[in-house]
Every structure is written in C-alpha cells, then in structure tokens.
Amino acid sequence: MKFNDSALGLILILAAIAIRWSAEGFSRLPNQSYGSETMPIALSALALGLGAYMVGQGVVARDGLPRARPADWVRLPGAVPRVALALGLVVGYIALAGRLGFVPVSVAILLALMLATRVRWWVALPVAALATLVIQQAFGRLLLVPLPRSGALGFLW
Amino acid sequence: MQRRLMLAGATLALATVATAAPVLAQDYPSRPIQMIVPWGAGGGTDAVGRVFASLLQENLGVPVNVVNRTGGSGVVGHSAIANAEPDGYTIGVMTIEIDMMHWQGLTDLTYENFDVLALVNADPGGLMVSADSEYQDAAALLEAIRSEPKGTFKGSGTGQGGIWHLGLAGWLMSEGLPPDQVTWVPSEGAAPGITDMVAGGVDIVPSSLAEGRAMIEADRVVPLASMSEERQEAFPDVPTVMEATGTDYTHAVWRAIAAPDGLPEEVHDRLESAIKAAYESEEYQTFMQDRGFGLRWAGSEEATEIVAADDESLGAVMKEAGLAAE
Amino acid sequence: MSVMAEAFGLVFQPFVLLVILASAAFGMFVGAIPGLTATMATALLVPITFFMDPVPAIAAIVTATAMAIFAGDIPGALLRMPGTPASAAYVEDAYAMTRAGRSEEALGAALVFSAIGGIFGTIVLMTLSPVLAEIALRFSSFEYFWLVVLGLSCAIFVSPGSVARGLVALLIGLFAATVGIDNPAGQPRYTFGSVELLAGVQFIPAMIGLFAVSEVLRSFVDATRRPAIVPDRGSGIFRSQWRNLLAYPVQTLRGSVLGTAIGALPGAGADIAAWISYAVSKRFSRTPRKFGTGHVEGLVEAGASNNGAVSGAWIPALVFGIPGDSITAIVIGVLYIKGLNPGPTIFINDPQLIYAVFIVFLLANVIMLPLGWVAIKTAGTILAIPRNVLMPIILMFCIVGAYAINNSVFGVGLMLVFGVLGFLMDENDIPIAPAILGLVLGPMLEQNFITSMIKADGSFLAFFERPIAAGLGLFTFAVWCIPAVTWAMRRRRG
Numbered sequence: 001m002k003f004n005d006s007a008l009g010l011i012l013i014l015a016a017i018a019i020r021w022s023a024e025g026f027s028r029l030p031n032q033s034y035g036s037e038t039m040p041i042a043l044s045a046l047a048l049g050l051g052a053y054m055v056g057q058g059v060v061a062r063d064g065l066p067r068a069r070p071a072d073w074v075r076l077p078g079a080v081p082r083v084a085l086a087l088g089l090v091v092g093y094i095a096l097a098g099r100l101g102f103v104p105v106s107v108a109i110l111l112a113l114m115l116a117t118r119v120r121w122w123v124a125l126p127v128a129a130l131a132t133l134v135i136q137q138a139f140g141r142l143l144l145v146p147l148p149r150s151g152a153l154g155f156l157w
Numbered sequence: 158m159q160r161r162l163m164l165a166g167a168t169l170a171l172a173t174v175a176t177a178a179p180v181l182a183q184d185y186p187s188r189p190i191q192m193i194v195p196w197g198a199g200g201g202t203d204a205v206g207r208v209f210a211s212l213l214q215e216n217l218g219v220p221v222n223v224v225n226r227t228g229g230s231g232v233v234g235h236s237a238i239a240n241a242e243p244d245g246y247t248i249g250v251m252t253i254e255i256d257m258m259h260w261q262g263l264t265d266l267t268y269e270n271f272d273v274l275a276l277v278n279a280d281p282g283g284l285m286v287s288a289d290s291e292y293q294d295a296a297a298l299l300e301a302i303r304s305e306p307k308g309t310f311k312g313s314g315t316g317q318g319g320i321w322h323l324g325l326a327g328w329l330m331s332e333g334l335p336p337d338q339v340t341w342v343p344s345e346g347a348a349p350g351i352t353d354m355v356a357g358g359v360d361i362v363p364s365s366l367a368e369g370r371a372m373i374e375a376d377r378v379v380p381l382a383s384m385s386e387e388r389q390e391a392f393p394d395v396p397t398v399m400e401a402t403g404t405d406y407t408h409a410v411w412r413a414i415a416a417p418d419g420l421p422e423e424v425h426d427r428l429e430s431a432i433k434a435a436y437e438s439e440e441y442q443t444f445m446q447d448r449g450f451g452l453r454w455a456g457s458e459e460a461t462e463i464v465a466a467d468d469e470s471l472g473a474v475m476k477e478a479g480l481a482a483e
Numbered sequence: 484m485s486v487m488a489e490a491f492g493l494v495f496q497p498f499v500l501l502v503i504l505a506s507a508a509f510g511m512f513v514g515a516i517p518g519l520t521a522t523m524a525t526a527l528l529v530p531i532t533f534f535m536d537p538v539p540a541i542a543a544i545v546t547a548t549a550m551a552i553f554a555g556d557i558p559g560a561l562l563r564m565p566g567t568p569a570s571a572a573y574v575e576d577a578y579a580m581t582r583a584g585r586s587e588e589a590l591g592a593a594l595v596f597s598a599i600g601g602i603f604g605t606i607v608l609m610t611l612s613p614v615l616a617e618i619a620l621r622f623s624s625f626e627y628f629w630l631v632v633l634g635l636s637c638a639i640f641v642s643p644g645s646v647a648r649g650l651v652a653l654l655i656g657l658f659a660a661t662v663g664i665d666n667p668a669g670q671p672r673y674t675f676g677s678v679e680l681l682a683g684v685q686f687i688p689a690m691i692g693l694f695a696v697s698e699v700l701r702s703f704v705d706a707t708r709r710p711a712i713v714p715d716r717g718s719g720i721f722r723s724q725w726r727n728l729l730a731y732p733v734q735t736l737r738g739s740v741l742g743t744a745i746g747a748l749p750g751a752g753a754d755i756a757a758w759i760s761y762a763v764s765k766r767f768s769r770t771p772r773k774f775g776t777g778h779v780e781g782l783v784e785a786g787a788s789n790n791g792a793v794s795g796a797w798i799p800a801l802v803f804g805i806p807g808d809s810i811t812a813i814v815i816g817v818l819y820i821k822g823l824n825p826g827p828t829i830f831i832n833d834p835q836l837i838y839a840v841f842i843v844f845l846l847a848n849v850i851m852l853p854l855g856w857v858a859i860k861t862a863g864t865i866l867a868i869p870r871n872v873l874m875p876i877i878l879m880f881c882i883v884g885a886y887a888i889n890n891s892v893f894g895v896g897l898m899l900v901f902g903v904l905g906f907l908m909d910e911n912d913i914p915i916a917p918a919i920l921g922l923v924l925g926p927m928l929e930q931n932f933i934t935s936m937i938k939a940d941g942s943f944l945a946f947f948e949r950p951i952a953a954g955l956g957l958f959t960f961a962v963w964c965i966p967a968v969t970w971a972m973r974r975r976r977g
Contacts, residue, residue, distance in 0.1 A: 003911055008651065019658070022673070029317060029668050030479055031308070031337060034936055036668035039661055039929045043654060050650050057647070071910050073704045082703040086878065090899045093882055094892045106879055113875035117703065123872070131876045135883055138512075143519065143527065144222045145887040146191050191890075197809065203526075204816045211530040223526075224890045228682020229664045236678045237891075263664065263671065264678065311938055317669040342934045343667040348812075352749055352805055358623035358938055371804020371815075374826045377620075440533075448819045 006058030007066035012051030020044040085116050102140070102147040106132040185245050185424050189220040193241075193249035195234020197227045200346070201368075201450065205278055205412050206250040208444050212435035217427075230254060230316065232264050239270040243417040245424035248274070251415035253320055256468040260475045261318060262482025268464045271415040272425060275432045276460040278445065279411040279453035280365040281385035282324040283395070285378050287354050295381040295401035298361070302329070302338055312361040313342040314350035318480040321347065323471060324384060324408040325363040326478040328398065331406040336478035351378060365410065366392050367449035384408040391449050411453065411467075413460055429457050490838035493538045494846065502539040503546045503843065507850055510547030511858050514554030517564040517691055517884050521551035522809045529813060537821035538839045544817065545840070546847040548810050549601055552753065552793055553855060556593040556786070557862045561586060562877065564695035568686060568923045569753040569789040571916050572761045572781075574694070575643070579777030584716035586863060591720035592727055592779050593786045594855040596735060599728075600787030601848040603739035604746065604794025608801075609841045613827065615747045615795075616802035624938065625946055627750045628931040629955035631924050634755040636962050637762030638921075642914035643775040652913050655904070656921020657928070659684045665926060667933040679893040686922050688885040688897040693915045695881050696902025701909070702874040714866045720856055727783055734764055734784040742788030746795025750931075752808040753792040754923055760788035794844065801825055801837070 003011070019040050028035035059065065073079050089109045097105045110128035115121065139145040190213070194206040203225065210221040226234035231254040241247035251271060259267050284295055292298035302310050314321040322343075326336035339361060344350040347364035354362050355377050362369065362378075366389060372378040373392075382401040383389050398406045414432050416425075435441055436454055445452050455463055475481040493499070506528065513524040524547045532540035555566025560577035570577075570593075580589035607615070622630075639649040662673045663683025674680040728735060738760045745756040764784035765774045774781050796807025797814075804825035806812035818825055829837055865873060885898035905915055939945030947953040 001907060001910065005647075008648075008911065012651065012654075026670055026672060027668070029343075029933075029937070031340070032937055033941060034933055036666050036670040036672055038933060039657075039666070039925075040672070043658055043661070046650075047654055050647060050654070054647055076705055079704045083700055086700060086703050087899065087903070090878070090882065090895065090902075094895050094899075097892060102883075109882075110875045110879055113703075113878065114872060117871035117874075119869075119871050127872055127876075131879060135879060138516075139883050139887060143513070143523075143887070144220070145883070146189070146222060146224065146890055147883070147886070200812070203813075207526075207529055208533075211533060225526075226889055226891070228685070229678065230669060230681075232664070233678055233682045261669070263681070308940070313934075316665075317667060319669075340937060342937050343669070343930070344934065345665075345930065348805060349750065352620070353623050353934075355620050356623035358625075358934075371825045374824065374828065375803055377803070444820055447822065448816065 001068055002071050003068045004058055004064075004066070005061065006055045006064070007068050009051040009054030009056075009058060010066045012047045012054065016044040016047035016051060019047065082116055086113060089113065097148045101149050103132055103136060105148075106135065185421075185427060186217050186219045188246065189222055190217070190246050190248060191222050191224050193234055193238050193247065194223055194225050195227065195231045195238075195250065195252065195254075197225060201280075201448070202250050202252055202412060204448065205450070208441060209250075209277070209414065209432070209435055212438055212441060213431055216431040216434050230258060230263065230319075232258050232266070236264065236266055238415060239266055239417050241417050243272070243419035243421075245416065245420055245428060248414060248416045248428065251413045251464075253410045253467060253471075256464065256471050257318070257320065257323070257475065260472045260481040268461070268468060270418050272418050272420045272457075273461045273464055274414045274416060274425070274429050274457055275436070276411050276413045276453060276455035276463060277432070277436055278450055279409045280367055280451045281383050281389065282321060282363050282408040282410070283366040283369070283383050284328075284381040284398075285351070285354070285362045285364070285366070285369050285373075286360060286381060287357070288377050288379055289357070290360065290379065293379060293381075295396070295398065298381060299332060299402050303332075303334060307335070307338050308340045310339045310361060311342050311359040312339045312363060313344045313353055313359040314347045314362040314364040315344065317341060317343040318475070319343075320410050321350075321362070321364045323474050323478070323480070325361070326480075327408055327474045328363070328384065328404075328406050330474070330477065331404050332402065336474070354378070365451075366395065367451075370449050389451070391446075409451075411463070413464065425457070486834045487838060489835040490842055493835060493839040494542070494842045499539045499542055502535070502543050503846060503850065506543040506547040507550050507847070507854050510550030511554045511854060513547070514551030514566055515557045515858065515862060517558045517562075517566055517695055517880060519884060519887065520567060520687065521548045521555075522813070523887075524548065524551045525810050525813045529817065532817055533820070537823055537836055538843070540817060540821055541814070541823075541840050542843040542847075544810075544814055545843050546850070548793065549790070549844075549847045549851060550854065552790060553594060553597045553851060554858060556597075557590060557858060558695075560589045560593065561862060561866060562695065563698050564877075564881075565690065567753070568690065568919055569757040569792075571690065571694070571919050572641075572754075572757040572789075573785045575775045575916070576778055576782050579775070580779070581866075583777050584714070585718040585777070586866065587715045587720045587859060588718035588723050588779070589782065590855075590859045590863075591718075591722075591724050592782050594852065594859065595721070595724040595728075596738070596783050596786040597790040598848045598851050598855075599735060600739045600742055600790035601794055601851070602845060603736075603787070604743040604791040605841060605844040605848065607743045607791075608794050608797055608844070609838075612798050612802050612830075615744070616799050619747050619749060619799050620803065621951060622748055622750065623949070624931040624935045625949055625952035626955060627748075627927065628935055628946065629952055629959055630745075630748070630751055630755065631928045631931060633955065633959045633962065634751075634758050634924055635917075635920060635928070636959060637758050638917040640962070640966070641758070641762045641765050641774065641781075642917050644912050644914060648911075648913045649917050652908065652915065652917040653921045655908075655913075656918035656923075657925045659689065659918075660922050660925025661929070667930055679891065682889075683926075684897060684922060685888060685894065686919065687888040688894040689901045689922055690919055691881050691885050692898040692901025692903075693905035693908070693918060695877065696898060697905030697909055697915075699874050699878045699881070700902060700906050702870055715863055720859055727779055731780055731783045734780060735787050737763065738784035738787035739791045742791030743795040745788075746792030746807060747798040749799045749805045749807050750927070752796060753789040754920070756792040757785045757789040758920060761785040790848075801829055802827055 023037040023040040026037035114124035196202040214221040226237045238249035347368035380395045559565035559570045559574045563578040565571040565574045577589040642649040742756040799805040800811035885894040
C-alpha cells in the first residue's frame with residue numbers, strides 16, 4: 001500500500017483522536033496533575049499537529065486529496081502468495097513450535113520457503129537440515145536458549 | 158507456482174507427525190531445568206538466581222539455565238513460573254512483588270499459585286539521605302517531615318507503589334503521619350533513585366542499605382536507619398528504626414525459590430534438599446556476604462507462612478495508602 | 484611504576500591471555516547474531532567467571548562485550564540488520580556501501596574506528612575517571628530529559644527524506660513505547676489484558692522485525708531478481724582506513740570525546756551517543772547530502788562514539804558503583820564478588836588490579852583488529868550465497884533471535900507485527916531508524932519528564948533552573964530553530 005502525504009496525514013489525525021480517547025481511561029498519579037495519561041495526550045497532540053500539516057501540504061502540493069494505491073510489486077507474478085506464505089509460516093511457528101519442537105518446524109519452514117523461491121529440492125533439503133542443526137546447536141547448546149523441544153528429537157540436547 | 162506452495166504446505170503437515178514422550182517423576186531430574194528470573198540481568202534477583210543455578214547444577218547433575226522474563230513489574234516472570242508444567246523442570250526466583258501485584262489489580266496470581274520451596278535471602282529496608290542533607294539522623298529528619306507541609310520532602314527508589322514506596326509509607330504511618338506526607342517520585346530502581354538523590358533531585362531513598370553501599374563508602378550517602386529488628390552485620394554503626402526514633406517498625410524484602418503449584422512429592426523433596434545444600438554451601442554464603450545481601454533461610458513450610466503473612470500486611474498498607482485497586 | 488609492572492604481570496600470563504582470546508571469539512559470535520546482545524554475552528559469562536581470579540574474570544567480560552558491540556555492526560552492514568540500537572544510527576550508510584560492493588571497507592571502518600574510540604575511552608577512564616564521575620553525578624532527571632529530547636531531535640534531522648516523515652516514524656516508536664505497565668504511574672496501558680504485553684514492546688524483537696524481517700519480506704516479492712547484495716569488490720578491510728583517518732581526524736576525535744562523555748552518564752549509553760555523534764557529523768560535514776547514501780564519514784564518527792561510550796560507562800561504575808548501562812550493572816556484581824568493591828578507594832586499595840583491568844581494556848581493543856578481520860572475512864562469504872537460499876535461513880535466525888530475548892514465542896509475534904510495519908514504512912519512504920530510537924528512548928523521556936514535574940511541583944521553569952539543564956535545553960531549542968532560521972533567511976534572499 002502506498003499512501004500520499006494527505007492520506008498519511010489523515011491516518012495520523014485519526015490515530016491522534018483514537019489515542020486521545022484512549023487516554024481518558026488512564027489515571028493520574030495521586031495528588032499530581034499528570035500520570036499515565038500525560039504521554040499519550042502529548043503524543044496525540046503531536047500527531048494531530050503533524051497530521052494537519054501533512055494534509056495541508058499534501059492538498060497544496062500536486063498529489064492532492066488523500067489517496068492510497070497498491071504498490072507496484074503486487075502485480076509481479078507470485079509475489080503476493082510468496083509474501084503471504086512467509087508471513088503464514090511465521091504464524092505457523094508461533095502456533096506449532098511449542099507442541100512439535102523446534103527442529104521439525106524449523107526444517108519445514110526452511111524447506112517450504114526455499115521451494116517456494118525455486119531452490120531445487122536436492123539443494124533445499126540438506127540446507128534446511130544443516131541450517132536447523134547449526135541454529136539448534138548454537139542457540140540451544142552454546143547459548144543455553146531453551147528452544148522448544150520435541151520428544152522424538154530430544155537426543156540433540 | 159501453485160504446485161510449489163502445495164509442496165510447501167505438505168512439508169509443514171509432515172512435521173506434525175512428531176510426538177512428545179512423557180517424563181516420569183522417578184527419573185527426576187533427567188533433562189535441563191530452567192530457572193526463571195522475573196527481573197533483569199544484572200540486578201540483585203538475577204545475581205541470586207544465577208548463583209543458585211550454578212550451585213543446583215552441581216547438586217542435581219543436569220544443566221540449570223537462567224531465563225530472564227522481565228517487565229510488567231514482575232508480573233510477566235511470575236506468571237511464567239506459575240503457568241509452567243509442575244514437573245520440576247521449571248523453577249524460578251519469587252520476589253516480594255508477588256504479595257503486591259494482585260492487590261494492585263494487575264493479575265489474579267497470588268503466592269497460592271506457587272509451591273514455595275524455600276526462602277533464601279532477606280534484606281531490610283533503610284533510610285538514606287544525601288551527604289549534603291541538613292538532617293544527619295533519623296529523629297531530626299522525622300521531625301522535619303512532621304513540621305513541614307505535606308509534600309515538601311520527596312522520596313524515590315522504586316516505581317509508584319513499589320516495595321520501597323510501601324516501606325516508606327508504612328514507616329510514616331507507624332510514626333502517626335499520613336502515608337503520602339512524603340511525595341513519592343517513581344524511579345526504575347534503587348540505583349537511579351540514589352543517583353538522583355545525590356544529584357539533588359530527591360531527599361530520601363528508603364531502599365536496602367546494600368543497594369547504596371558504594372555511595373555510602375564514598376561518603377556521598379548517609380544511612381540514617383535500618384528497618385530491621387537488629388543492626389545489620391555489614392552496617393554496624395547504623396541504628397535500627399526502634400533505636401533512632403523509638404518506633405517499632407520493620408520492613409524487609411525477601412527472595413524465594415518457587416515452582417508452579419502441584420509438584421509431585423518426590424520432585425518437591427528432591428528440589429528442597431538440593432536448595433538447602435546450595436544455601437549452606439560456602440560459595441553461596443560468601444557470595445551473599447560479599448555483595449552485602451542478607452542471609453535468611455526458611456524451608457518450604459515456614460517460607461509459605463512468611464509469604465502469606467507479608468501478603469496480608471502489605472495489602473493493609475496498600476489499602477490505607479490508596480495504592481490498592483478498588 | 485612498580486604498580487604498573489605488577490599489573491602487567493597479572494595480565495601477561497598464559498591463562499589470562501587464553502581467557503581473553505576465548506572470550507573474544509565468544510563475544511564476536513554472540514554479537515554477530517541478530518537478536519543476541521552484549522548484555523546477554525555478559526550474563527552467560529558470569530557463572531564461568533565465578534571460578535576465576537579477579538583479573539581473568541573481568542578480562543573475560545571486558546573482552547567479550549567490546550567484541551560483541553563491534554560484531555553488531557556486521558549483520559547491520561551486510562544484511563541491514565543492526566545488532567544493537569547503537570549500530571542502527573549508521574546502518575543505512577553501511578548497507579548502502581555493501582550494495583555498492585564496498586562491504587569490507589564499511590566493516591573495516593566500523594572495526595578500526597571502534598577500536599580507536601574504545602582506546603580513547605580507556606585512556607579517559609584511566610586518567611580522568613574521578614573528575615568525570617563527579618560531573619556525571621550532577622545529572623538529575625531535568626538534565627536527562629533534555630538529553631533524550633536532544634537525541635530524538637538528532638534522529639529526525641539525520642534521517643533521509645522529509646522532516647515530516649521522520650516525525651511520523653518517531654511518533655510510531657514513541658507510541659509503541661507507551662505499551663505496558665513500566666511507566667511512572669505503574670498503570671497498564673494498551674495491554675488488552677495480555678500478561679506478555681504488560682512488559683511492553685521490547686526493542687530487540689521490534690528491531691529485528693523493522694529492519695530484518697521487512698528486508699526478508701521484500702526479497703520474497705521478486706524471487707527471480709538478481710542478488711541485490713553483491714560480494715565485496717576488493718575494497719579491502721584496512722587499506723582505506725588510513726586514508727579515512729587522515730580525511731576525518733576531527734570527526735574521529737569528536738566522536739570519541741562525545742561518546743566517552745555521554746557513556747559516563749549513568750542514564751545514557753552507546754545508543755544516544757551514536758545518534759548524537761552521527762547528527763553532529765552530518766551537521767558539520769562539508770557534504771551532508773551524502774549521508775545515508777553510503778558515505779563513510781558518519782560511520783567513522785558514530786562508530787568511534789559508541790565504543791567510546793562502552794568504556795565511558797565504566798567511569799561511574801568504578802568510582803561510585805553506579806551502573807552506566809546494563810553491562811556494567813552485571814560487572815559491578817562481579818567486582819563485589821571478587822572483593823574489588825567499587826568506590827573512590829578502588830584506585831587506592833587495589834591499584835595493581837585496577838590497572839590490570841585497564842591493560843585488559845587496551846588489549847581487548849587491540850586484539851579486536853585481527854579477530855575482527857577474521858570475522859569480517861568469514862561473514863563476507865554469506866554474500867556469495869544465493870538470496871533464495873540465504874533469506875529463509877535469515878528468517879529462521881530472526882525467529883530464534885526474537886524468541887531468545889525472552890524465551891517466549893510472544894517475541895516472535897512482536898517481530899512479525901513490526902516486520903509488516905517496517906515493510907509498509909519502507910514502501911512509504913518513512914525512515915525506520917527514528918522509530919527504533921523512539922522505542923528505546925520513549926520510556927526514558929516519559930520517566931524523566933514525569934519525575935521532573937513531580938519534583939518541581941508542576942513548574943515548567945524548573946527545566947531551566949539548573950545550569951546544566953538550562954544549557955542542554957537551550958542547545959536543543961537551537962537545534963530546532965537554526966534550520967528554520969536559515970531556511971527562512973535563504974527564502975528571503977532568494
């Protein structure tokens with residue numbers, strides 16, 4: 001998504017209103033006239049001013065009224081599904097790593113991404129396995145990061 | 158392209174075949190244990206956690222890894238301990254904030270969600286002023302706080318409603334003053350509070366004397382009193398509050414080793430004895446003395462009682478001082 | 484002099500030198516992985532140093548942190564993934580140089596000028612500690628408030644593109660910083676009942692998302708595109724650095740001085756130092772327009788500055804036991820365990836030990852050169868890996884790095900959200916760097932503003948009552964006003 005100046009300004013103004021409204025729910029420090037609402041209020045004022053300035057500038061300049069259009073890359077073949085796949089796989093990691101363990105999920109993600117970007121499977125498979133092993137050993141063993149573990153591959157620890 | 162994406166999906170599905178094997182309590186411990194520290198690397202709680210981790214590792218024969226789960230005034234880390242599997246492979250350092258956060262309405266979590274294994278340290282609060290302060294003993298300071306208008310004096314050393322804030326409010330109440338007679342300036346810990354006091358920003362820091370030790374030795378900070386029953390070994394010249402103002406007031410923070418509630422009995426016993434051995438080790442004793450931390454031991458049962466008693470008394474102070482959630 | 488001889492004797496022993504070498508390699512490794520920090524390297528070393536004598540114990544920490552801070556520049560330059568917020572200040576320049584086939588020159592500059600800044604900071608530490616610590620003690624929340632505002636202003640003025648879009652980025656960062664409970668009033672904000680969000684938006688996962696994940700996503704837009712990263716075309720690691728030093732001697736000195744001074748303040752560290760230095764460099768440069776497009780000048784000055792700050796942070800730590808940053812906070816603990824109690828007396832009681840520590844500092848910064856050379860050469864080979872193989876692996880490193888900071892998949896989620904945000908920001912020419920600085924300094928800004936207001940009983944004038952605060956405040960106003968005035972004057976004349 002590409003926004004022009006006035007569209008960004010408009011988004012800022014809307015955000016400013018939302019933040020100002022949310023600040024009503026925060027309270028002050030006892031016996032003080034400021035507290036947890038001070039910073040959000042200051043930020044909303046800044047955003048409002050900046051937004052108004054950008055809308056003003058944008059309307060005066062050539063690009064005119066608020067407008068948003070899809071970026072050029074959207075039309076490239078396969079671009080949208082590939083980006084969606086990458087995002088989906090990270091979500092998949094969040095959902096599954098705890099249950100399945102780091103090793104299988106990591107191999108699956110690496111393999112899926114490489115296949116989707118036209119790496120030959122006989123390259124992708126060993127690379128995915130090796131990279132997973134290196135990451136697992138470096139983080140899990142050397143740096144003591146408790147990566148999610150799976151029973152079947154517990155011997156790696 | 159479609160075929161490749163399907164292939165990608167298939168590999169992910171394949172991964173779901175792996176399964177987890179159950180672990181039996183008799184073999185405990187058979188794999189690494191993680192020790193959750195609810196406060197940041199470098200602080201006192203982190204230091205205690207790391208020393209215990211290395212001592213437990215020796216005793217239990219498996220790696221004990223320290224994991225800092227910080228933020229949210231300790232809520233995040235304590236929740237992580239309480240919500241872990243009660244299988245003995247997740248333990249953590251519990252701090253006094255567990256007795257405060259539920260009164261503040263931040264969480265439903267209380268000490269009852271934990272299996273308190275042992276209390277391993279306690280540090281009494283203190284009263285410290287800058288070396289430039291006009292008040293060089295606690296009685297004079299108290300008199301000035303009493304006679305000057307409310308809010309003339311400012312104190313700092315923890316966040317709003319933090320443990321040292323409560324210590325100060327509790328002391329003022331015990332002296333018959335309103336808990337907000339001294340205005341609290343929130344800080345991110347004792348060290349920034351002390352620095353600010355020396356820079357002339359605030360008047361009093363009521364944190365533990367150990368936290369001000371270097372500045373006390375540099376003659377920048379003057380310790381006026383210790384909120385303990387007896388004088389502290391590391392600070393023999395500092396009177397107790399009782400000696401200084403005649404009021405019987407004590408306030409201390411502690412650190413405990415805890416596990417999620419519901420540990421199997423064998424695991425509980427194995428851990429408690431390992432912790433006791435670690436506590437009694439020479440390494441731990443000298444470490445604590447060198448850092449100026451207070452040594453205090455209480456086994457599982459006694460520790461639970463102490464934690465419960467503090468829960469009640471801190472709740473009372475917080476309600477009176479208007480720091481508890483309605 | 485016999486003290487010095489004794490100190491040399493303590494350091495130049497096979498075991499100590501071995502410890503230095505091993506921890507140097509360890510620090511290099513930890514720092515080069517996005518998501519792992521120098522603080523983490525230090526914390527991992529503590530249990531090991533437990534069983535060592537004071538000198539090797541401190542040597543291990545000093546060496547590992549110095550290496551880790553430099554190594555953070557490696558992924559920054561090669562892949563646009565700064566290892567620390569301090570390297571984020573000049574990441575655009577370094578990455579632009581890499582794309583122009585000058586990755587070795589960029590990293591060589593980071594390496595050499597890091598070492599120079601570090602050595603300068605150490606010399607200051609050895610000679611001026613007590614005086615500087617005394618000045619640092621005069622900083623209270625009023626002074627820090629202005630320092631933070633100054634740092635944030637610098638981030639806007641150095642970012643390429645319009646001031647308005649720089650401000651948008653800053654607002655995004657500052658807003659993200661309000662999430663959580665760690666604010667002066669201790670009240671949860673924008674947490675939506677989530678326990679994990681109580682801790683707020685942690686900057687490491689956010690930084691990995693904004694810089695690295697957005698870059699990975701962009702690589703998936705066109706899988707067939709020829710590699711945008713080119714292997715080095717023989718620019719040489721050390722060859723051009725002598726020329727850089729001769730071309731920018733003032734910049735080098737200015738960066739080292741400013742970095743050490745800011746580092747010596749307990750409430751400010753390498754990140755603010757790097758940003759302010761980068762801005763100063765751009766302001767006084769003869770070619771300010773080249774900044775951000777692969778120009779080495781800012782990298783020289785800010786690179787010297789952030790390593791100077793690392794040494795500077797030890798000044799208040801040694802003299803008053805006040806941690807200058809999270810690393811020295813850990814170090815103070817180790818010092819106590821080893822019986823080296825921080826305080827003014829440390830220079831009198833154990834002079835040979837403290838001088839041994841200084842020698843280690845110098846040694847660490849010297850040993851950094853050959854080890855850094857090896858690291859740069861090794862890391863440079865990843866540029867030869869085809870992008871469609873490299874990018875998935877990098878994404879995996881990002882995931883694990885974001886996870887490792889708190890050992891929870893929540894960090895991975897945070898990284899993902901900021902990855903998408905960074906992608907959109909890039910697409911709309913909104914610079915990323917000010918958002919990172921806003922996120923890092925937002926809590927400091929709020930904390931120092933609110934506490935100052937409480938101390939001053941609500942009077943704004945108090946921000947100008949103390950001499951240092953007044954000076955910093957006026958300087959900040961000048962930073963904002965001078966560009967406006969020159970712009971207006973040029974307009975009148977034109």
